[in-house]
Amino acid sequence: MLATKHQNIIDNAVKANHERAFYAQYPEHPKAYGEEAHAKGVQSYQQLLGKPFKSLLQTNETGWSGEEVSPYTREVLGITYPEFAVNDLVKKATAAGKSWEKLPVAERAGVLTETLEKIKDYFFDIANATMHTTGQSFMMSFQASGPHANDRALEAIATGYQEMLRYPPTVSWEKPMGKASIKLYKTFRAIPKGVGVVVGCSTFPVWNTLPGVYANLITGNPVIVKPHPRAILPIAIVVSVIQQTLQDNGFDPNICQLAPDSSKNLITKELCENPAVKLIDYTGGSSFGGYIESLPGKTVFTEKAGVNSVILDSVKDLDPVIQNLAFSVSLYSGQMCTAPQNFFVPEHGIKTEKGEISFNEVVQHFRDAVAGLTKHPKMGAGTLGAIQNDETLERAREARQLGGKVILEGTPVENEEFSNARVFAPTIIEVTSADNNVYEKELFGPIVLIIKTKDTDHSIQLAKQMAVNLGAITCGAYTTDKSIKEKIIDEMNSVFTPVSLNLTGLIWVNQHAAFSDFHVTGGNPAGNASFTNQEFIVKRFVWVGNRELAE
């Protein structure tokens, strides 16, 4: 029994979900997985190139297509994926779901944990696939698509497991009525809502996809994964492992299907609008996200775009702060939904233990740190990774046309290993608080804005306004003043934005840890979902109670 085999993992995850202290089922360091794993992963990845991807256990394809291009080599991967008719996918999902939903949740949890244990063996394959589709560095590719994604999946399994066991499956209800009583035998069933679709994005094709996949599966819903056509391979490997594990254990692999499409023949709308599809998880741009949220009769979980702010008020020592922020904006070239974009700095500068530092000095310091990091021969290219697509590169190249004063001009950066890589360092632009036409929008990629404000109250007001109007997933803040700290937390939390305070060293605002940090809150326009709070789970099924007169 897989439920018994993995009970310990599940129990620990349930406990970790509650305690929210540091916890990881899957170590994030590649070395934890053996010396040979890395080389083997590269080899496995290379063997997939230029061929049809045949590891899925799905049948009845209508054709094959593939259009992935490595942001590192700028060459097509040449892998093709099977395409399926939407009706066929939905029909198979519905059929597969019928027996899946009958399985006790403890058994589903066991099987699903087994899939994670099997995925673990492919972490390095997935890492290489992620690197050459998203442009992430190897290390980020490994961690985000491997252990971190698995941990978030386990978090969803554990939350679902606990929620579905919340009420007793049967209960004897006896109402005293004077001398007699009325006895009812009651049953409580958690009924899954229906077929789930998870729409992936091109920058985090696994990390952003697995929570929805496992949240659907643990609650008894079959799932169809619709990857971004530019980043299919990483999640295709994951789905193929899930399917193989399901089949090996006697389950229908169609409980979890992949639905690849191509930019010439996108199927997302047709898939989402299918009446049998009741659940949609979506990661991506706000405009399509708005369409998804507007679909009637669907339960929808979105992570859309937001504008993340950093509020600089006062620091002990400026240098480690600036180093930390320079890394935050450079990491994967600002292509993280958690990356800071707008830096609010008071015109009178900021206080430090060594005295006041003027606005211009702060800006100059930040400029130097970003330039130093991104042009550093050993650190630069590795931190930046590569730009996922040409649209983002184009926006970065034309950043100076946004307006304001260009403090640092973004430039191509050489990657020693991949001479063709699409690497571009951040542009830093200084604007005034009146330039809201410049900073009041999301500028996805390596573009950073420094906004000169009257004072910290003004900074808070603007950061709050961004969160209300455009949404925010994170907010960084630096202050040594206790009352200002409380004010920043109160004000940003009131618009459902989490605050990271005074981060320096090896921890950055961009990072959200499974089992502890909720990801997105669902409270502002950045998305209506949160990994993994109760809402992310309980909206996927319905409690229904039945009663029978006891004899």
Place this chain on the structure above:
Amino acid sequence: MLATKHQNIIDNAVKANHERAFYAQYPEHPKAYGEEAHAKGVQSYQQLLGKPFKSLLQTNETGWSGEEVSPYTREVLGITYPEFAVNDLVKKATAAGKSWEKLPVAERAGVLTETLEKIKDYFFDIANATMHTTGQSFMMSFQASGPHANDRALEAIATGYQEMLRYPPTVSWEKPMGKASIKLYKTFRAIPKGVGVVVGCSTFPVWNTLPGVYANLITGNPVIVKPHPRAILPIAIVVSVIQQTLQDNGFDPNICQLAPDSSKNLITKELCENPAVKLIDYTGGSSFGGYIESLPGKTVFTEKAGVNSVILDSVKDLDPVIQNLAFSVSLYSGQMCTAPQNFFVPEHGIKTEKGEISFNEVVQHFRDAVAGLTKHPKMGAGTLGAIQNDETLERAREARQLGGKVILEGTPVENEEFSNARVFAPTIIEVTSADNNVYEKELFGPIVLIIKTKDTDHSIQLAKQMAVNLGAITCGAYTTDKSIKEKIIDEMNSVFTPVSLNLTGLIWVNQHAAFSDFHVTGGNPAGNASFTNQEFIVKRFVWVGNRELAE
């Protein structure tokens, strides 16, 4: 400390919510509240008639109005209620909410339980007010608006209390990094979504209102109660007691405001569309409910109309079944959202221990039981109560025009105590399964349809179709066959409809007990909410986590 004073009540309610066995904090029998309480309640009620209602602690009214008419005396109550400008209500709610949300949830739970304890002293006043606005019998008025409503309120308090204590308010997070580690100090806050509006209905002005009110209040949201203009008094008394209790304990009474309006000047849309209003609970018709659900940027909980079915397959003994069903359709003249409307009976009749009983015999038996009950001099008027309004009466009077064969014609019934009472016995109409134009709609009030089907499979199929298309809140079923029982449960549960099986004696499909039966499921068109599952609570606030580098 009220939290300490009521900790026992809260702990018991949390436990009862989980166990779902019989539990009641407030006994449902009037006698439990003393011998003199009844007479005192009548007196208190009569003293309110013909005057402005001055017990609310709200100020700045723009006028006074009232249009309630007793379904028993057919006379206007003559009570006027203060009207307020929507902006004024929302402004006061927002201001009052600021300190309320800062209160620890345990303290909120204590204060709210105290309000329930104070409401208890007014159960008889509220019962008379309910009787003379809704037309319910005294007993139903007492139970539904008194102990049952209080129990559902306590259920919401307990669920909210537990959900908001789910995560530790602070946690130390330490990530090992080889020889060193990263330490973060994290805080988790449950941020209320904003001002809540609860829109009440004219038939259950307290029972359907309190869950939303207390769900909002326990999760830190201020609430504005918008009663139906034809049934203000019962909830006005409740809100005035809540306000007095809040004020007596040092809280702003505007945390819970009443917003009476009149049919000439309805404010519901203006109230719900106000941008500061983030939460809406609604009970009422499907058309307005659809509008409420379509409002962008709102978290909405609805209980709309549905069509409830009874599936008759086989019984041990027909008589107690028919008696039970006759009572179910007569109770409060079918004006309960849980009342059965469509009875599906196979054309070949039903099996009993004493042999088969033909379709026509079943129909005749049912007809006789309903006629016997409703015309019974002692039982009839008391069971039927009175029709809340003339529109429902008109529909009942014209029922024969619906089509089909009239089996029992509805007639006025005399109420000995109130000679003027608007009492009308049910009409029973027999139709074929082809007459879906007759039975595929909600016929609120004393109208019952018997639908002749091919067999029980056909009955199940039609009952399921009603639930999918029109929604259903309950389904009654009678069968002695185990596999048919499982099939009915499976099929009806798959469309999120709870099944009550083989009820006879003093328990009816219409009843939903707090702490055990979920009310509405949120899964079909009958409404998107359920008293009180997790979703009813967790959608009212947002978990936000903050992090600070630990020194």
